[in-house]
Amino acid sequence: MKTSSVFLDVSFRAVVGDFRMVLAATESKRFEAAVSQTADVFEFGIFVLEVVSGRGRLDSEVNQEERDLVDFAWRIHMKNEKAKVVDPRMGSxxxxxxxxxxxDIGLLCTLNESKGRPNMGEVVEFLSMDRPIPELPASRPVALFP
Incomplete structure (x- = not known):
């Protein structure tokens, strides 16, 4: 799934679409079940970071220090300035x-599997606020990629 496949309807509800097919949230239970069973959690974490920040994974239009979104988000987390990652265009x-x-959920999803990366079932629980998010490491894990 890519950020370019997620759209907002007139009520600002997320809908997933690709190849001219749009699935409303209420009509996508079968799709949701299939995705949650097979999704790559690391890629989902990147997707989440892209949505929150309003930019792509690799952005050549920002300075070198902020170019890689995952690196940038972890650096900002370590400085405890996460609000700087949130897309300012969203305003109020x-x-x-x-x-x-x-x-935080996106960052958790980019951890190395052996360092505490959740499975998609846990991610759904975090997003629905049924479960507290584990504390993120204070520093960026060394082996970040799957």
Whole structure:
């Protein structure tokens, strides 16, 4: 799934679409079940970071230090300045506390599997607020990629 495949309807509800097919959230239970069983958690984490930040994984239009979104998000996390990752274009429409919670989930998904990366079932529980998010490491894990 790519950020370019997620759209907002007139009520700002997320819908997933690709190849001219759009699935409303209420109509996508079968799709959701299939994705949650086979999704790569690391890639989902990158997707989440892209949505919260409003930019792609590799952005050549920002300075070298911020070019790689995953590196940038982890550096900002280590400085405890996560609000800097949230897309400023959202303005007052965004609940900053919720955006930072989602950012934390994205960062958690980019951990090395042996360092605490959750499975998709756990991610769904974090997103639905049925489960607290584990504390992220204070520093970026060395082996980040799957």
């Amino acid at each position: 429409l965004v609940n900053l506390e919720q955006a930072i919670r989602v950012l």
